[in-house]
Amino acid sequence: MSNDTRVNVPPATGKLGVLLPGMGAVATTFIAGVFAARKGIAKPIGSLCEMGTIRLGKRTDDNVPKIRDYVSLAALDDIVFGGWDLFKANCYEAALEAEVLDKDLVETLKDELSAIKPMAAVFDQSYVKRLRGEHVKTGKNKMDLAEQLMEDIKKFKADNGCDRLVAVWCGSTEVYREPTEVHATLAAFEEGLRASDDEIAPSQIYAYACLQMGVPYANGAPNLSVDIGAIQELAKKTKTPISGKDFKTGQTLMKTILAPGFKARMLGIRGWFSTNILGNRDGEVLDDPGSFKSKEISKLSVLDSILQPDKYPDLYGNLYHKVRINYYPPHGDNKEGWDNIDIFGWLGYKMQIKIDFLCRDSILAAPIVLDLALFSDFAKRAGMSGTQEWLSFYYKSPMTADGLYAEHDLFIQLMKLKNTLRHINGDDLITHLGNEYYD
Numbered sequence: 001m002s003n004d005t006r007v008n009v010p011p012a013t014g015k016l017g018v019l020l021p022g023m024g025a026v027a028t029t030f031i032a033g034v035f036a037a038r039k040g041i042a043k044p045i046g047s048l049c050e051m052g053t054i055r056l057g058k059r060t061d062d063n064v065p066k067i068r069d070y071v072s073l074a075a076l077d078d079i080v081f082g083g084w085d086l087f088k089a090n091c092y093e094a095a096l097e098a099e100v101l102d103k104d105l106v107e108t109l110k111d112e113l114s115a116i117k118p119m120a121a122v123f124d125q126s127y128v129k130r131l132r133g134e135h136v137k138t139g140k141n142k143m144d145l146a147e148q149l150m151e152d153i154k155k156f157k158a159d160n161g162c163d164r165l166v167a168v169w170c171g172s173t174e175v176y177r178e179p180t181e182v183h184a185t186l187a188a189f190e191e192g193l194r195a196s197d198d199e200i201a202p203s204q205i206y207a208y209a210c211l212q213m214g215v216p217y218a219n220g221a222p223n224l225s226v227d228i229g230a231i232q233e234l235a236k237k238t239k240t241p242i243s244g245k246d247f248k249t250g251q252t253l254m255k256t257i258l259a260p261g262f263k264a265r266m267l268g269i270r271g272w273f274s275t276n277i278l279g280n281r282d283g284e285v286l287d288d289p290g291s292f293k294s295k296e297i298s299k300l301s302v303l304d305s306i307l308q309p310d311k312y313p314d315l316y317g318n319l320y321h322k323v324r325i326n327y328y329p330p331h332g333d334n335k336e337g338w339d340n341i342d343i344f345g346w347l348g349y350k351m352q353i354k355i356d357f358l359c360r361d362s363i364l365a366a367p368i369v370l371d372l373a374l375f376s377d378f379a380k381r382a383g384m385s386g387t388q389e390w391l392s393f394y395y396k397s398p399m400t401a402d403g404l405y406a407e408h409d410l411f412i413q414l415m416k417l418k419n420t421l422r423h424i425n426g427d428d429l430i431t432h433l434g435n436e437y438y439d
């Protein structure tokens, strides 16, 4: 059955340019993966856009198309890649340095990867203390830097014959900062750009430039970036979708899978201790307390919001939650995440769960970058603008409307995402009520 919520979304014809501020481990793993999938060397595993399905109508209807066949998404063959970094390495060199992918695979993709060279970055070392820029723009003030980025975007679009563009921040985690007056309104922010206000982070300058150009922007790191009033105002003004923050991979993914289950069964949790060791550049950046603070806040918010200790004081009122990240170079990108979970059940009897997740950070993040690029482009064509809460599924710290708590439960997030697609296509939402089978 069809209803009147249907939006006529223009099809994804022509080329989609995916712009990546930050072309390190995650970005190059994403790009190499798309090239590998195009060549038929590998499957885009982990991507809902490429592998996922969506049920329509009743369970008895057997109508379960692939998401890609249900809504018009850019084809992998139609994607072109660009971006910025403060290191000059092309994507072949950066992929080798990141050591996420097998050398053989990177060699197979050498021609395509070598052709992608980062544009000069907007960078300020006070925001990422452990890195030193060598391929960095200079300008008379921050507005000048934003304008240089806009020129880059225009040139990239023209040089590559793109019909549409999207941006996904894959740059390093910037130090923790609270929003200030300069972030509150677009007028204050633009004044701050002209005055080179210290509180304006490089990631916010990219976001401003992209949104001015009507380019949807997804933020894969925990720093504020698009999660400020000024940028939200600009997103509405230019009718551009934004989303964030911080790709949900590894340990937080596990948390948002497990915690809803414990809560569903009314099992109590007394303690959840999480520690990680990782040795990639992200780990090195997060070794700085300022950058770690951004990450810690993003990681800690998850349990409180899923478990609602105020509503369930007997079960979660006394929960001790601790998150640690330790830089340990021998592990490279192969992060190890340990969780010790102290739970309790009937009559308060205690139990323990131990998880040792030997994961690969960038392997988990790459399909998220792909989905965010494809869905952000879809959202723009569907006329959606501002914060895209339906993309919470991909984030540790989802952006929401003011005053609204974020939904962290992975399964609610997935239902929200799929129902959004059904809504746009004018199909019935799936409520799982199921009365109709018994009438």
Ligand SMILES: NC(=O)c1ccc[n+]([C@@H]2O[C@H](COP(=O)([O-])OP(=O)(O)OC[C@H]3O[C@@H](n4cnc5c(N)ncnc54)[C@H](O)[C@@H]3O)[C@@H](O)[C@H]2O)c1
Residues within 6 Å of the ligand: 021, 022, 023, 024, 025, 026, 027, 084, 085, 086, 087, 098, 121, 122, 123, 124, 128, 131, 169, 170, 171, 172, 173, 174, 202, 203, 220, 221, 222, 246, 247, 248, 249, 250, 280, 281, 282, 285, 360, 361, 362, 364, 365
């Ligand atoms: N891998 C994951 O599972 C995961 C999960 C959640 C979030 N993230 C976030 O994704 C981001 C990328 O992670 P990564 O492992 O690829 O890190 P990385 O260090 O390999 O790559 C980040 C790149 O960003 C560049 N950079 C930093 N500031 C920049 C700027 N202002 N402009 C342009 N380039 C800039 C760095 O030079 C570096 O090459 C990090 O913020 C990380 O916290 C990753």
